[in-house]
Amino acid sequence: MSTESTLTTQEVVDITRTTNYGTWRFQKGWNPMHIVDAKDCTITDAAGKTYLDFSSQLMCMNLGHKNEAVIASIAKQAQDLAYAMPGYATTARAELSKLLLEVLPKGLNKFFFTTSGTDANEAAFKIARMYTGKTKIIARYRSYHGSTSGSIAATGDPRRWAMEPRGKQQGVIFAPEVNCFRCPIKHTYPQCGIACADYLEHMIRNESDVAAVLVEPIVGTNGVLVPPDEYMPKLRKICDEYGVLLIADEVMTGWGRTGKWFAMEHWGVTPDILTTAKGITSAYVPLGLCATSEKIGDFFQDHYFAHGHTYEAHPMTLAPGTATINEMKRLNLVERAADFAPYVQERLEAIKAKHPSVGDVRGKGLFWAVDLVKNRTTREPFNTYADKVSGKPLLVDQIAGKCLAEGVIIQAWVSHFVIAPPLIVTKEELDHGLDMLDKHLAIADALVEADAPL
Ligand code: PMP
Numbered sequence: 001m002s003t004e005s006t007l008t009t010q011e012v013v014d015i016t017r018t019t020n021y022g023t024w025r026f027q028k029g030w031n032p033m034h035i036v037d038a039k040d041c042t043i044t045d046a047a048g049k050t051y052l053d054f055s056s057q058l059m060c061m062n063l064g065h066k067n068e069a070v071i072a073s074i075a076k077q078a079q080d081l082a083y084a085m086p087g088y089a090t091t092a093r094a095e096l097s098k099l100l101l102e103v104l105p106k107g108l109n110k111f112f113f114t115t116s117g118t119d120a121n122e123a124a125f126k127i128a129r130m131y132t133g134k135t136k137i138i139a140r141y142r143s144y145h146g147s148t149s150g151s152i153a154a155t156g157d158p159r160r161w162a163m164e165p166r167g168k169q170q171g172v173i174f175a176p177e178v179n180c181f182r183c184p185i186k187h188t189y190p191q192c193g194i195a196c197a198d199y200l201e202h203m204i205r206n207e208s209d210v211a212a213v214l215v216e217p218i219v220g221t222n223g224v225l226v227p228p229d230e231y232m233p234k235l236r237k238i239c240d241e242y243g244v245l246l247i248a249d250e251v252m253t254g255w256g257r258t259g260k261w262f263a264m265e266h267w268g269v270t271p272d273i274l275t276t277a278k279g280i281t282s283a284y285v286p287l288g289l290c291a292t293s294e295k296i297g298d299f300f301q302d303h304y305f306a307h308g309h310t311y312e313a314h315p316m317t318l319a320p321g322t323a324t325i326n327e328m329k330r331l332n333l334v335e336r337a338a339d340f341a342p343y344v345q346e347r348l349e350a351i352k353a354k355h356p357s358v359g360d361v362r363g364k365g366l367f368w369a370v371d372l373v374k375n376r377t378t379r380e381p382f383n384t385y386a387d388k389v390s391g392k393p394l395l396v397d398q399i400a401g402k403c404l405a406e407g408v409i410i411q412a413w414v415s416h417f418v419i420a421p422p423l424i425v426t427k428e429e430l431d432h433g434l435d436m437l438d439k440h441l442a443i444a445d446a447l448v449e450a451d452a453p454l
Pocket of ligand 1: 116119121145147217220221249250251252277287377
């Protein structure tokens with residue numbers, strides 16, 4: 001056991017499920033696993049069973065568990081200075097800010113530190129609105145930007161529905177997502193000429209009062225949707241032409257996950273605002289960041305910056321941020337993710353060739369999706385979002401359950417799997433996780449062959 005608690009595992013599970021909300025689910029049937037220990041890419045449950053974590057625990061723990069340097073930074077910061085009001089300068093704040101200037105895309109040099117990805121996005125929306133004097137945010141369907149009022153309103157996927165119309169914020173409008181596998185406007189790349197970006201331009205032209213366009217550079221939970229190479233440069237040009245800010249939500253794609261420090265670097269595009277969280281501390285402590293351009297920073301020299309939190313720039317979150325970045329550099333983790341990509345792609349292509357239920361594999365770095373289809377021609381998924389939010393059992397969860405029973409944690413989502421192990425993963429671990437998925441995809445193949453959808 002990693003704690004001194006006298007609670008039994010049954011008590012831990014029962015207290016948790018009766019007194020806490022299980023999030024993004026019906027409460028009925030929640031039976032959380034009791035995790036007691038973790039090291040590198042593995043976690044251990046109370047029965048002593050060890051699991052390979054092929055998801056980095058929500059695509060966060062890029063450094064894996066029990067990184068000595070990060071642990072030491074937390075202990076030292078707690079000893080030195082656990083908290084200071086955000087109006088003060090602290091060494092932890094200056095150290096991380098200095099390092100961020102080095103690793104963030106050049107030109108993003110004014111920072112607001114938060115405690116999650118959600119509130120980093122909330123800050124971005126407010127900053128964009130204050131700076132431009134405009135209101136509307138164009139987000140895209142099949143996107144996720146967080147769970148609080150503004151960020152859930154900007155989320156294109158149906159997790160938003162439970163809040164509508166009560167939680168609907170004024171001013172968010174949705175453009176079509178970039179999804180070349182299931183194009184929402186029924187085009188085919190490259191003949192389309194990136195019509196989805198043209199449509200977004202059409203929206204800006206026909207709307208008034210647009211402050212910003214908000215994108216996940218590679219859409220995360222909603223399917224690891226990698227845009228064609230032309231999309232981001234085209235979007236940058238459109239935003240510049242109409243004086244609209246470009247916000248890149250790199251909460252999931254930042255910190256080496258895609259084989260670059262930040263995914264926007266794949267296309268040489270610098271956003272006006274970049275938000276991030278998760279990998280910034282490898283999830284050892286909750287830290288988010290909203291980074292803006294100098295131009296935006298300068299604006300607030302003589303305009304009131306009407307934003308802030310008690311826990312903003314909390315020293316206990318910033319020191320491990322510095323330690324995480326230093327560890328990523330020491331271990332060459334960004335390069336490591338990039339170097340693994342061709343091998344993962346090769347293995348996933350082989351899995352696709354073998355399994356009729358796999359319609360598409362796509363990704364970058366150590367961030368991939370395996371997309372299941374009932375039928376390769378129609379590309380119809382086994383389940384839809386409507387199934388998920390109505391509590392219907394999902395085929396991907398059944399397959400992930402089989403993998404879990406054999407000691408591999410794989411993130412399943414609606415009708416695809418996300419492959420996102422910690423960036424310290426070894427080739428043997430990669431093979432083990434992929435072999436496990438390969439094995440249990442037989443369940444989906446059988447449904448394709450029997451033409452008997454779930
Ligand atoms: N944006 C994206 C792209 C995300 O993936 C997430 C979380 N999965 C968020 C925002 C919200 O971050 P958090 O859960 O830290 O609030």
